[in-house]
Amino acid sequence: MTEDKLAPFLGTWILDTDASDFEQGEPPKSATLKIEDNFGMAVFTMNQVAADGEVTNDTFEAMPDGPEVKLGKSGLVDAMRLVFQGDRNLVSEARRGGLTIMKADRELSEDSRTLTVTQTVHLVDVSSFTNISVYRRAQ
Structure with missing residues (x-):
């Protein structure tokens, strides 16, 4: 059952900036990721304080x-998918015109205490950038 597979990912996660690795952009000063289950829908809430102090939710x-x-609201992407790959990977793909332009692979550690998000952005006619964000489960 999908909800059982989602359960280990649920909760509040806090970014470990020292363990994270960003190819594109400055790593944020701080960030939290909250994953909730809303009747089988996975709800992701991200709050981030950028290096310059700007807050994004x-x-x-x-x-x-x-x-x-x-x-509909974003001009950058027009569709999104969220799939499980095995028991410890929850992957989202943002697509535009049928092409995946951003992929976020959320990998849960064996002990379920660490969530590593590997986000790859494919820029048309340029190249790809990968940012790895390591989150620790909040107590």
Whole structure:
């Protein structure tokens, strides 16, 4: 059952900036990621304080292993998918015109205390950048 697979990912995660590695952009001063279950929908809430002090809050939701979700508000991407790859990887793909332009692979450690998010952005006609964010489970 999908909800059982989602359960280990649920909770509040705090970014470990020292363990993270950013190819693109400055790593944030701090960040939290909250993953909640809303009747089978995975709800992601991200709060981040950038290196320059700017605060960003973002939220999105998707059905794990569900159909592709069409997005209207963002001009950058027009669809998103969220899939399980095994028991410890929850992967989202943001797509535009059928092409994946951003992929975020959330990998849970064996002890479920660490969530490593490997985010790859594919820029058309340029190259790809990978940012690795390591989150620790909040107590």
